Amino acid sequence: MIRDSRLQPVVSNQSMVLFSSAAGADVITYSNTVHTPVVGPVLTILKSADQTSVSLGETLVYTLIARNEGNAPALATLVDILPSGVSFVANSVLRDGVPLPGVSPSSGIPLGAIAPQGEIRIAFQVIVVSLPPSLELGNRARAVYSFTTSEGRRVEGEVYSNQVSVSLLAYKLSILLAASTPTTFVGDAVTFTLRLRNEGTRLMSGILATIPVPEGAAFLPASVISGGIYSPDAGPAKGIPLPPLAPGKAEDISFQVRVVSVPSSSALTTRAVVTYDTAGDAGETKSNTVTVAVIQSGLSVSLKVDKYSAAPGDQLRYEFTIRNSGNLAVDAMVADAIPTGTLFIWDSVRVDGIPQRGVRPGEGIPLGTIRAGSAAVVDFLVSIPAEANIHHVPAIQNQGSVEYTFTLPDGRNVRERVRSNTVVTLLVSPIISIEMTGEPPLVEPGGIAEFNITVMNSGNYPAEVSVIQIIPQGSTLETGKVTVSVHTLPESTYSGIISLGVMQPGQTIQLSYLVRVHPGYMGNALQGCSTALYLYTIDGRRYSGEARSNSYRLLIEEISE
Template sequence: MIRDSRLQPVVSNQSMVLYSSAAGADVITYSNTVNTPVVGPVLTLVKSADHTSASLGETLVYTLIARNEGNAPALTTLVDALPSGVSFVANSVLRDGVPLPGVSPFSGILLGAVAPQTEVRIAFQVIVVSLPPSLELGNRARAVYSFTTPEGRHVEGEVFSNQITVSLLAYKLSILLASSTPTTFVGDAVTFTLRVRNEGTRLMSGILTTLPVPEGAIFLPGSVISDGIYSPDADPDKGIPLPPLDPGKTADISFQVRVVSVPALTAQAVVTYDADGDADGTKSNPVTVAVIQSGLSVSLKVDKYSAAPGDRLGYRFTIRNSGKLAVDAMLAGAIPSGTLFVWDSVHIDGIPQRGVHPGEGIPLGTIRAGSAAVVDLLVSIPAEADILQMPAIQNQGSVEYTFTLPDGRNVRERVRSNTVTTLLFSPVISIEMTGEPPMVEPGGIAEFNIAVTNSGNYPAEVSVIQIIPQGCTLETGKITISVHTVPGSKYSGIVSLGVMDPGQTAQLSYLVRVHPGYMGSVLQGSSTALYLYTIDGRRYSGEARSNSYKLMIEEISE
């Protein structure tokens, strides 16, 4: 009898003797009980596969679990003679998830001492390389173990796993997707080619290939070539049929897309087919085409956002290469319309560029990845610029550049800067002067009227000078500005009109007396308006001359 004890199973034995006594009675006599401890491992081995069926070229994962249900450790080695038709994937053995480099199942996997009530999990990969006639992969693994009894005896044993059978498919369709280049750019045309091959042993029919156009690209109609024949109506998104393929035969399909965005194109084809009357399908390898951007950007700044005719404007272009490729660049269109370039004002990274004219382009040389070039230049606003015809100056530059893709192709592109605007402000002062009567005698009085108008778009402080003709004095000491009379005591050769807003006109009226002894034959001259204004803290001044007046002096006869 064996007593159930996981810690120490024991075999108990007791014998008995049955005999007849002299009195004729049957008698049973029992011996003493002998207990023999049972010491040793109890090893089990379970094998499994991650697939119940596979096809040519497919990878299988076998898993072996060795468990010791006994009460003594066992030095164990696993051996798995792989079935015909598969090949072991080198360095794929894992023990409890830990790689075992250089170990193979057919030469033995050492597990060491498997302790009681523990298990060891072994996994490895094989690939189907041929189709045996039976179209089955069947085998089982073996565990060889040994242990030492308490008396010092060395005991060896072996156990076998369960039988594992994986059925093989008699058909195999391999598909390979490739692109015409591993790198591209926005605007480029990329060709995708799908190669379909029947690697099975039977005819494959009903083949339909679907090649979704990758995000970031558009399909170019008429670009499909199926098995060497142009198919202008075919659309890879909707599926392209192929004729039946005999074993070992290959067919190619290609189409083109236009790249419209970044950062990458990722494509994967799906092929469906009939096999033994059943529909099946498989996916191709994914293909990724990197969309290269130079990463070039141009930012523009101007030193004045408000200016007046005659001002200079300073522009700064910052050309930054935040991409991964070096570029050769040239700045163009740096001079805004309506301005004049200031010669020898171009600086690149602070270095003067003598003789360089932006109208011919400013060579920037090579701008390496992660670096930048800074271009400074000056333009002047003509003093005679008409602010009504040109109320603002806008500028936007562009950089034309070339770079080389990793596949050796050279690409030329253009990038524009932001637009900066400088508003033009200026008062436009005009002055008109009239005098009457047309003929005056010495000692007589003449009346003068002056009209000052600001037809510009900015206010200005305006004063008028030279209002009294030579040989005359201001009569009554009063000047009327519009409806306001200025006392003559304050007149000192200049009349202040104050701040004149755009569109405002001021009228000056005053009387002058010709000196009695004036010997001239005419009173003639003109007046001048002086004006001042400030833009962003910068002070400007100007003057406007009136028309000429002429009054005749009447001779007094004695």
Template sequence: MTPPHAFKLLNQTHVRFSSGIYDGVAYSNTVQTPLVGPIITADKSAFPQKLNRNQSVTFSIRISNTGNRSAELQLQDLLPAGLSFIPNSVLINGSPLPGASPQAGIPLGSIQVGSTVQVLFQAIVVFIPDSHLFENEATLLYSFSTQDGRVVSDSVLSNKVTLEVVPFQLDAHASLSTPVTFLGDVVFYDLIIRNDGLLPMENVMVYLPLPEGFEFVPGSVVIDGVLVPWIDPASGIYIGYLAPGAVASIRVAIRLAAMPAETQVPFQAIIEYTVNGTVYRALANLLILNITAPSFSVSLGVYPVRASACSSLTYTVTVNNENSFAVDAYLIRLIPQGTVFLPDSIMIDGIPRKGTNPASGLSLGTLLAGSTAVMTYQVLLRNGKQETGYPQIPNQVEAIYTYRLADGRVVRQNAVSNPVATDIFGAVISVRASAKPMYYEVERSVRFTVCVQNSGNLAAEVTLYRTEYPKGFYLLDPQVNDNQVPSFGVSEGLNLGLLAPGATVKVSYWIYVTDSEDIANELLTQVATRFTARFSSNYEDSTCSGESTSNELILPVDQDIE
């Protein structure tokens, strides 16, 4: 018989005979019988060849027809117990065949002479057999027609594939409490681990490497629903023993303490465990956390940066929403200390906002993505007695804005502007009065001394005024810095001239009480004296005026007046 690839069978008979001592052979003629039919071969392979529970395996069967007749084929592959076919995974020459199943039989159609068909399908390990092995071979059922019209059916087996199953398997599934976070936010990382194998696992330890900018929240580790605050997750979370089929859950809080370079950061726990004295490592599923880095800025300008004490200051606040989402914003800390808001001075994007007082904050409404809002307003220096000079007027406004994350949470953030300051120039006039003795007596005098001081940073023209005295009380010997002056009248006051910054002027005089009948009034028991300094100062093109009042001196009148 000739080899099959010659597609013919050769046959010849022979006869052996003997006569006496002679042996011989007689051959017949040769008969050739044509070989008609397909020659079907199936080469089966699998990847990977070492499996774990819940792992998928891809089977590949390469089918060839090296005969001389085409054949109708059907592939049948009965998977061993523990392997489950993955529906809709069948591919024939790269094209999917929905609904086909190797266990029910996959129709391959007609395979022509010299052609090849490749079939792929997948299965998953649903449980581990006691032998820790899967053995599998495919069956090809085929039929063909002979030249005389007969239909012949037959079958062939593929080679046998043997797969090893690891007898232990750790399943780890991780999740994050949110897919998006922001600076200062706390996110919870949850991990569920299960021993899906047949052997116990010992010394189970979980490690969670943190990306740049993240830190663990101390005392936040929860194992199987129990808070374990003494565990430092940076050193690993110890689980210990995990029996076959056992499950352990872990939760730990992490905080974004500093902005990392990337806005998408990975989280993937590493689980270390020991089986039969050998240490293994497994990875949880990879998680990606998106970081929202709001780009929202506030800039502040002031005009002028040098002003007199009676000038108004104009502030300009520019708010930029450079985010790809809208925000609701309002401004606070608009009015600096030592000033008062100038009513109806607010303008937002050139539109007046009358009747609004920004002392408690001012809403800008909704700022669309990429939009800018510009606000101007004015303040005046607060009226009142200045005692320590004019300091700078500093200002730094703050914006509070809210936005919604992709997970539905509403976040409130703030942005602080650059600081600005205005140097204030003005006179600060103070008046202090004293008397000696501190009572009036007939035919005696009381000496009054008044010190007028300029503790500001600008010179001022000062005139000192006094209260009027009753009849019988005479003002004598008025002096300025111990120099005699003509008079110190009530209405015209006493001009002290230009009082430089840091200078002090001393005004003194005597009040003499006569024994005339003008004061012979028993109802006059005391006399009050107060002084007022009225002043004006010039800075650049502005003039400021003001006044300062002294302490009040109330001196009793001796009741023995006759």
């Protein structure tokens, strides 16, 4: 008999002898009991798979657990001859989670010494490469082991695992989604292509591919091509149909999108879902995820001007700051830099403070290469013509642009343009005009003549105005008084110049006064003109000007004696 002891199995034996005595009686005689310890390993192999059914192209993971329930260690090697239809994935064998490079199950996986009551776990991967007629993967593993008895004898043995069966699906649709480029930019057209292949043994029908249009892109209508045929009414978001696909056949579905903005993830990302029918069984397959990076040059342009209010004749300095905050170098040129209504001041262009002799902004200001993370500063001068009409041109407005090129990682060269902010310089100035009249047209020596002067500010800015040269040669101011509008200036205030104070835009002031012709004046006429002098300040800058009136002429009547 064998005693039930896991720690020390023992085989016990006892003999008996049955005989008849001389008296004719049957007698039984027992021998002593002999106990023989059983020493050796007891191996078991448990095999399992991570899936019960797989299809063509899928990966299957086999796991084997070798246990020693005996009382002696065993040196074992595991052999697993793989079934038809699968291929071993090289270097996928793990022993207790540790990789065993170069080891394969068909040539033997060394388990080493399995201690009593110990176990070793083996895992490896296979890929389904074909569909056998049975549509089933079935096999079991075998472990070959050896151990040494206490007497020094070497004993060998083998043990088999349980049978593992994995069913194979008779239909398999493999799909691969790809984009025409790994990188793109706003405005670019990207083509997505979905390759479908029937790797099963049954006809697939009712094929419908749904591919969401990525964020930042817009589908281009009539761009769908399904199975080599244009499908103007189809769209990827609502589903693109494909004719039935026979076993072993492949077809493509393609469509285009236009990149309209930079998505939040800075990439176009999408994934296809294909539904189909095989002999009444509905199936669904999801493709890989495709990501197309949206490249941003990161170029920005800011513009500023040194004067936000100016007068005709002023100079303006414009400064462009071109900053490359992207991750690509660009070749750039400033364009549209000179605002309408101004004149460029020759040789005033500077790039990063360095004068650029002979550069004409109308032909573009080259900046060369602006590296990622760097900036360039361009400044120049323009003048406002002194004859500029503030009513026709109330402001000088400028908005420049930068044309630049860069190279995508896929080798394509891209030319783009970015515009600056708009800066406005208000064109302000007083427009002073003066008109002078005198009467009567004929006056005799010693006679009185009356003069009237009208001063007007038809500009859009106030000015401090004075009038000079109001008394014609050969005459004197009568009574020493001048009436400004309705106010009469006292005699003591006149000293050859009449101050009108600050004249607001649109304001008109009238001056009137009398002069007496000198009795002995020998001229034949009183003639001349008057002048208005004016001063004004813009943002701390002081300006002056003068306006000359029309000419007048009063004839002197000769006195006969």
